[in-house]
Amino acid sequence: MSHILDRPAWNALRTAHATLAEGNERARRYPPSIVPFAAPADDTAESLEALENLPAADEAMALVEANPIAIPPGLMVVSEGKLVQMIAERPYQQISDSRIEPLTEADAAEMLALATLTKPGPFTLRAQSLGTFWGVKTDGRLVAMAGQRMRQPGFAELSGLCTHPDFRGRGLGTLLFRFVAGEISARNETAYLHAYATNAPAISLYKAMGFRLRSEMNLTIVTPRQSA
Structure with missing residues (x-):
């Protein structure tokens, strides 16, 4: 039996983030100005065709699933990667x-600007549409932040965790990690996150912070196939 987090984007877009969703009951995506995640309802031909029809010619979409990702013929793969999905072992x-x-x-x-510098993952000017973000400022300058991204019933993704290089080594990332995880737990939700499978230092840190590996995940970036 599949877990609700095996297909995080679809299960967020049909529940907690349904008001943000573009598409229909066969395929949905977030507005690209917020985040590039999209997903079909399943791997049927009807759902894959609906997914294919979501992006404009110059738009890319990010697909994240635990199972191998089916790509409709009208979309082409730009890049692929492996992620790990980690989940809090206990409330914070x-x-x-x-x-x-x-x-x-x-x-x-x-x-x-901070996310562009530190590259915690897809980030846009409208990232706050997904959930609350918190930060630490020094002399009015934002030097560290973290917040929430996708949400499903009972779960919330901790995301956007980053610290300016000039302020690393001061415990700000750990502080914000624990703070956001505590805010999620206070809603009786379980915190989870995604990291690149190759990012061993981050994975080790998250384990030390009380997260465990729940599943390996596939990430595929697609864009409409250009007609000849």
């Missing part, structure tokens, strides 16, 4: 720290 205590503050739309450009 809600904590408070005077350095942490909720981020707002006024912080969006600085958040994007």
Whole structure:
């Protein structure tokens, strides 16, 4: 029996993030201005055709699933990768720290700049549409942040965790990790996250922080196939 997190994008877009979804009951995606994730309802021809019809000619979509990813003929693969999906082994205590503050739309450009520099994963100016983000500022400058991305019933993805290189080694990433995990636990939801399978240092850190490997995941970036 499949787990709700085996197909995280589809199960988010049909539940907690249904109001953001573009598409129909056969295939859905997030608005590309928010995040590139998309998914078909299943691997039937009807669903794959619906997925194929979602992007404009110049748009890319990211597909993430535990099982091998079926690609419709009208889409071509731009890149592929392996991820690990990790899940909290226990609830986290809600904590408070005077350095942490909720981020707002006024912080969006600085958040994007920090994410562009540190590359925690897909990030846009509208990332806050998915969930709350928090950050630490020094002299008014955003130096670390973390927040929430995809959500499914009972689960929330911890995402966007990054620290400016000039401020690493001060425990800010660990602090924000524990803070966001605590906020998720306070809603009686379980925190989970994704990391590249090749990122051994991050995986080791997340294990030390109380997360365990739940599943290996496939990541495929696709774009419409150009007609001759």
